[in-house]
Amino acid sequence: xxxxxxxxxxxxxxxxxxxxxxxxxxxxxxxxxxxxxxxxxxxxxxxxxxxxxxxxxxxxxxxxxxxxxxxxxxxxxxxxxxxxxxxxxxxxxxxxxxxxxxxxxxxxxxxxxxxxxxxxxxxxxxxxxxxxxxxxxxxxxxxxxxxxxxxxxxxxxxxxxxxxxxxxxxxxxxxxxxxxxxxxxxxxxxxxxxxxxxxxxxxxxxxxxxxxxxxxxxxxxxxxxxxxxx
Numbered sequence: 023x024x025x026x027x028x029x030x031x032x033x034x035x036x037x038x039x040x041x042x043x044x045x046x047x048x049x050x051x052x053x054x055x056x057x058x059x060x061x062x063x064x065x066x067x068x069x070x071x072x073x074x075x076x077x078x079x080x081x082x083x084x085x086x087x088x089x090x091x092x093x094x095x096x097x098x099x100x101x102x103x104x105x106x107x108x109x110x111x112x113x114x115x116x117x118x119x120x121x122x123x124x125x126x127x128x129x130x131x132x133x134x135x136x137x138x139x140x141x142x143x144x145x146x147x148x149x150x151x152x153x154x155x156x157x158x159x160x161x162x163x164x165x166x167x168x169x170x171x172x173x174x175x176x177x178x179x180x181x182x183x184x185x186x187x188x189x190x191x192x193x194x195x196x197x198x199x200x201x202x203x204x205x206x207x208x209x210x211x212x213x214x215x216x217x218x219x220x221x222x223x224x225x226x227x228x229x230x231x232x233x234x235x236x237x238x239x240x241x242x243x244x245x246x247x248x249x250x251x252x
Contacts, residue, residue, distance in 0.1 A: 031069030036060055044088040046095045054120055056085025056100060064120045075120030083111060087144045091151045095119075099126070099170065101141030101156060108159050110137035113144065115170050126170030131161060143194040147202050155204055157191030163206065163215075179220040181208060195238035199245035207236050207250065 038060035046052035054075065055063040061076030062085060079085075083104035091097035096119045103111040113127040130138040143157035152169045155176075162177035181189045193207040197214075204215040212223045241247035 031065075032072070033070060034072045035063060041084050041086055042088045042100075044090050044098065046090060047092055048095045052095070052119070054088055054090070054098060056088050058084045061085070062088075062100065062120055062123075075116075076123070077121065078116075078123035079114055080112065086111075086140075086142055089144045089146050089154075091146060092148050093151045097151070097169075099144050099146070099154065101144040103140035103142065103159065105134070105137070105140070108140045110134050111140035111159075112136070112138060113141055113156060113170060126166075127156075127173060128171065129166075129173035130156070130158075130164050142191055145194045145196055145204075147196055148198065149202055155194050155196075157194040157206060158188075159190050160187040162188040163191055163194065163204075176215065176218070177220075178218060180213070181211075193236040193238045193250070195240065197240050198242075199240065205238055205248075207238060212248075 039058040040055050041058055042056035044054045051066055051068045053065050053069060057063065059081060061074060061079050061081040063072045064075035065072045079100065080102065083102040085100050086103045087101040089099050097117050098120065100114045101111065110133045112125055114123040115126040116123045127138050133139050139161040140159035141156055142159055145155050147153035152167055154166050154170060156164045156173065158164065162175055162180050164173040165176050166173045177188060183189050189209045191206055191208055195205050196202040197205055206213045213220045214223060237251045239249040
């Protein structure tokens with residue numbers, strides 16, 4: 023009833039913190055959850071019951087972000103983070119609705135063994151689902167044009183903490199009112215990506231923690247209205 027009332031929707035869930043959620047745009051009965059150290063979960067009945075959807079995912083980390091291909095909702099991506107000071111993670115892809123997962127982060131520098139830098143945000147271009155962006159805890163922003171098979175850095179003019187580390191990219195989103203232009207929150211500052219260059223627009227607010235994550239939402243009808251939560 024449009025959030026007037028709420029009911030529990032946690033049958034069969036184990037009680038680890040739920041860190042991320044994604045709803046299938048083509049079938050809203052299908053919902054995915056990312057947890058702290060308990061992998062991924064899925065419901066096919068709008069939360070009446072849940073089952074594990076983690077085969078192939080490493081459950082020793084936190085699923086910070088989930089995104090679903092808007093053109094083929096059997097395909098989804100998960101961004102993981104963990105380790106000391108949130109320094110390591112991975113990107114995974116499922117092509118069968120979460121039944122199984124494969125690592126998809128080739129080209130992003132490895133931090134420790136098989137791990138890349140921690141992933142704080144993943145976003146899919148709604149008009150070209152093979153294009154994704156990943157916002158990292160200390161390595162800036164990466165882009166893939168082949169559905170995660172390979173990634174390249176797009177970091178020109180992003181602020182740095184040191185010669186080797188960028189400021190944490192707390193959130194990414196694509197702006198539907200400006201040709202799916204990529205936008206970011208970087209430690210409370212709002213950036214847009216145009217002509218292969220990051221432009222700082224304004225300081226928006228102080229994030230709740232400079233190394234954690236936030237969100238950006240664009241109003242579906244009003245082009246200059248942007249929302250953020252953190």
